[in-house]
Amino acid sequence: MKTKLLFAAVAACFSIQAGAQDITLHGAVQFPDEHVFTRTLVRFQELVSKYSGKKINWVLHKNSELGLEKQYFEYMAQGKAVDYAIVSPAHMSTFSKAAPFIDAPFLFRDLAHWNKVLDADLLKPVADEINQKAEVMLVGYAGGGTRNIFVNKPVKNMVEMKGLKVRVQGAPIWSKTFSAVGMAPTVIAYNEV
Structure with missing residues (x-):
């Protein structure tokens, strides 16, 4: 057993x-x-x-x-x-x-x-x-740590995030969350970050 x-x-x-x-x-x-x-x-x-x-x-x-x-x-x-x-x-x-x-x-x-x-x-x-x-x-x-979003241009509000590409880990909930706010998530393996 x-x-x-x-x-x-x-x-x-x-x-x-x-x-x-x-x-x-x-x-x-x-x-x-x-x-x-x-x-x-x-x-x-x-x-x-x-x-x-x-x-x-x-x-x-x-x-x-x-x-x-x-x-x-x-x-x-x-x-x-x-x-x-x-x-x-x-x-x-x-x-x-x-x-x-x-x-x-x-x-x-x-x-x-x-x-x-x-x-x-x-x-x-x-x-x-x-x-x-x-x-x-x-x-x-154990927590995964602080979540940060890094972009190449200043973003002041959620509207300005629309269409921004963001790399996310493979958990479907990550892609769904960022898609829901209008961003364009791309999945990458966690160990490639």
Whole structure:
């Protein structure tokens, strides 16, 4: 029996085979050593090792060696190849229709608003649905950071954004959001930003 944990919103997933003597866990990340996602997974490994009291062999596959975030979540749900990773909620939509909304740009006003939502456990129904349907458990949340729009000319209001090209990550909610305000989104892979 496998239990999988996911540290999402990007998120880190973790799976342990019950009763196993030697534990080897495989993680996956799209980025090199210095990227914050990779550093977060290394810290995750340190904390799990410290508090589990067990000898764990960690194998962290970097630089998209095992594919992209979408595949990482699929692998975890299938119980193969990846035990923990940082994954965008957009890639959980097969198991939860609400999960991609967590990834919506500009959903939270600021860090205080984000923390208030987490403190109130308002995302628990989404996490419970993912655990029930995918057998992947969210063990934490991390914000994607501040959202900025950079343009080559001054923009003073929303009307002036109409038709502007903007590069967005592959989550459909990003393209839909920027299209809704009249911009022209183009999808690029997150690791190409």
